[in-house]
Amino acid sequence: MKKQINIIGGGASGLFAAAIARQQGAEVTLFEQKSSPGRKLKITGKGRCNITNMAPLSEFLEHFNQRGRFLRHAFNMFFNEDLIQYFEAIKIPVIIERGERVFPASQSAKALTETLIQHVASSGVQIKTQARVNRLIIEDNIIKGIQCQDDHKFYAADAHIISTGGKSYPLTGSSGDGYKMVSRFGHTITPLFPSLVPLETVESIPKELSQLLLKNIRVQAIIDGKSLKPEFGELQFTDSGLSGATILTLSRLLIPALNDQKTIMIDIDLKPALDHKALDKRLLRELSENANKRFITILRNLLPKDLISLCIKQVQIDPEKTGMNITAEERRKLKLWLKSLRFNISKGRSWSEAIVTAGGVDTREISPKTMESKLIKQLYFAGEIIDVDGDTGGFNLQAAFSTAYLAAISASQNE
Ligand SMILES: Cc1cc2nc3c(=O)[nH]c(=O)nc-3n(C[C@H](O)[C@H](O)[C@H](O)COP(=O)(O)OP(=O)(O)OC[C@H]3O[C@@H](n4cnc5c(N)ncnc54)[C@H](O)[C@@H]3O)c2cc1C
Structure with a gap:
């Protein structure tokens, strides 16, 4: 039957x-x-x-x-x-x-x-x-x-x-x-x-960043000071924080840590293909080739345009300064920012945005x-x-x- x-x-x-x-x-x-x-x-x-x-x-x-x-x-x-x-x-x-x-x-x-x-x-x-x-x-x-x-x-x-x-x-x-x-x-x-879910940041995300998609970057989560295995790929900014494949993947480990009241930071390496030495060389070249251009203009060769104002605000370099006047200390600050852009995570988004349970x-x-x-x-x-x-x-x-x-x-x- x-x-x-x-x-x-x-x-x-x-x-x-x-x-x-x-x-x-x-x-x-x-x-x-x-x-x-x-x-x-x-x-x-x-x-x-x-x-x-x-x-x-x-x-x-x-x-x-x-x-x-x-x-x-x-x-x-x-x-x-x-x-x-x-x-x-x-x-x-x-x-x-x-x-x-x-x-x-x-x-x-x-x-x-x-x-x-x-x-x-x-x-x-x-x-x-x-x-x-x-x-x-x-x-x-x-x-x-x-x-x-x-x-x-x-x-x-x-x-x-x-x-x-x-x-x-x-x-x-x-x-x-x-x-x-x-x-x-x-x-x-x-x-x-909720898992595979976007994360909210403590810092408010500037309007111009919302929906910006970064590709080929390295993203590392730091829980209570301990770094997790990095993820490589895409990250997307949202109105309230971060999303994209790297963040969704990390969220599986981060949501339980957030539930346990742990401190979570996301560290973004915008230039993962270059180590500190190679990036410094690249910055030196950029600044000398554009010696008479303003810092804000030079940044266009290094960053998506929507990230420029955040960069200027955080590295605190005068945007009007010309390439030849950027000091070694300022170049070091810029390099560190490019290798380690950080956001603190406050919570995960809700069930309505989670890809899985x-x-x-x-x-x-x-x-x-x-x-x-x-x-x-x-x-x-x-x-x-x-x-x-x-x-x-x-x-x-x-x-x-x-x-x-x-x-x-x-x-x-x-x-
Ligand atoms: C936006 C989004 C994008 C995704 N993209 C991908 C992707 O590209 N690749 C991938 O691998 N995974 C993806 N996923 C995950 C994937 O969709 C799910 O893991 C998968 O759909 C689970 O299948 P399921 O049949 O178990 O559940 P569901 O697909 O959720 O189906 C459950 C069904 O049961 C019905 N139901 C519930 N309760 C009752 C009830 N009491 N009586 C009768 N019916 C009921 C519901 O109405 C629903 O139709 C995505 C998820 C989301 C939310």
């Missing part, structure tokens, strides 16, 4: 689980509380959807928190090459960009999501929208069905996959419902906090071989609801797709 599977939540992992379970021959119903599935998937990767990363498995796992090893089996079952093959088979060709990041060739998260939804619907999955599941019906530690908030009906099934996501970007539907539903039946939810259903209570709950039989987990979160770069979506694949294969099997 065909297995009946209910899937709770139609995001990246729920949609994918639905497609795989259907492929396995199961009768599948997908419950999504919003008026359409895949809302978050549609806005991923700045509208381009970074679906995965081509890093090899050992390196891939390093991009997750300590619980990353929980994903090893799921990745062994279904990894980046498999995902690409799957998408290409449903006519979503991909391209690989810098940093091994994989995007749909259409460069459109919306188009990818719509194609995936179409594929799921046409494969015979019943998609119920505006169907907010608010209760799991469990008897003798076996899940028997679910109940929806609006119609209070009982929807029975042989197996259930819970893929309600986390708490980040709640407008897309990830309201944290899944945590409440499963914790009622004994699952532990590890502390939740850190924390979630304790991985010790889920079988890594099947994604089945160790507490409730025939209940499987997929996606961000699980306590694993990764860096930016396609890691989180691959985790959502791989856990969905494994949950769907396991749930579809007859006992």
